[in-house]
Amino acid sequence: MEIPAASTPVVCDMATAPDTPQQRLDEYRHLFDRHLIDREKTGQGIRFRLRAEPGVAAWVRDLAAREKACCAFFAFDITVEGEQVLWDCAVSDNDTARAILEEYYLLPDTAPRSPGELEKRLAGKGLKPFCGAGVAEVNGWIGILPAHDRPTGRLGCGRPLHAGSGGDHRRWAH
Known part of the structure; x- marks a missing residue:
């Protein structure tokens, strides 16, 4: 698994x-409710073990590809061993990325029902989604920073960016 460099921005662009x-979020809940066997922390990150029922490996590969497309700081490796799909996840060497990975690890138990609920969970860990001139106007990304590092002059997010702020409903902080 090729883990992104520590300099990779901890941002999401959907x-x-x-x-x-x-x-x-609904898809994660559905996947984990129906197919999750176990999860564990590994030397590089985390691993989800899922039942290798027909279509599950392809589903996980597709979901991981979509997640990687919006969150470049993640790395994924999906393999099948016997009756299990192993989904390994790691992040760049960055404190904020590791905090997001920890939230990802908890996802089977705590999958938020809405993006707003996810924002509250992240805020509870001291992470603040942000967007603004330096990010949204350049490339449409939303970033996540520790609350104490949140840049001044940036608009708080966690709700969709609206057309007037250079974004649309699919851009959210993870």
Whole structure:
């Protein structure tokens, strides 16, 4: 698994995603409710173990590809061993990225029901989604920073960016 460099921005851009943040959260809940066997922390990150029922490996590969497309700081490796699909996840060497990975690890138990709920969970960990002139206007990305590092003059996010702020409903902080 090729882990992104520590300098990789901890941002999410769902502008070209085929799904919305709400649909993505619903998909994770559905996948984990039906197929999760176990999860564990590994030397590089985390691993989800899922039942290798027909179509599950392809589903996980597709979901991981969509997640990687919007969150470049993640790395994924999906393999099949016997009756299990192993989904390994790692992030760049960055404190904020590791905090997001920890939230990802908890996803089977705590999958938020809405992007707004996800924002509250992240804020509870001291992470603040942000957007603004330095990010949204340049490339449409939303970033996540520790609350104490949040740049001044940036607009708080966690709700969709609206057309007037250079974005659309698919751009959310993870």
